[in-house]
Amino acid sequence: MNIFRLVGDLSHLLAIFVLLLKIWKSRSCAGVSGKSQILFALVFITRYLDLFTNFISVYNSLMKVIFIASTVATVYLMYIKFKATYDSNHDTFRIEFLVVPVGGLAFLVNHDFTPLEILWTFSIYLESVAILPQLFMISKTGEAETITSHYLFALGSYRALYLLNWIYRYYFEGYFDLIAVVAGCVQTILYCDFFYLYITKVMWGKKLSLPA
């Protein structure tokens, strides 16, 4: 474990709970893409299947449980409890256009052709594009609530910190996983446009609105 990975995991945890609290407190999921949340739930479920078979540490197991539970809870709040506030008219990204190609790629490019490894690879590839429905929804509505932009900033920062973690681990531990690094770069690049808007607008107290 290193500081980049620890801060990255905490940033990820923060993002998930900022969103969960926003929906719970405001009793509304306006401006939030349910499709992205479904993809994130799929990412965690396919990645943490080894939760009961491969114990790494208390921290590792605890975080896996928290990530799965909080993301499933978010999906529940969006599609069941506060379904009336779900903005399905703007959350129109066709996620099958993500899941199918990513599934195919996981079969073709992986470290090991075993079910668990292919599911892990699928999860890594899917996570890199899972935010697209959310970014697409913001581009359609033209703006995002400030709390939603904080959620996105923390979520985007987590994988950027993981990139630093991989640089650290490469030089100090000789650890390198090309699949995770490439997917992590794609994932972080997708946030660049948002990071620019966040830093130039939200940091100065303005609302995040995309140029019309």
Added chain:
Amino acid sequence: NDSDVNKDEL
């Protein structure tokens, strides 16, 4: 190959 390395990352 990498898959043998324990997947210790989240």
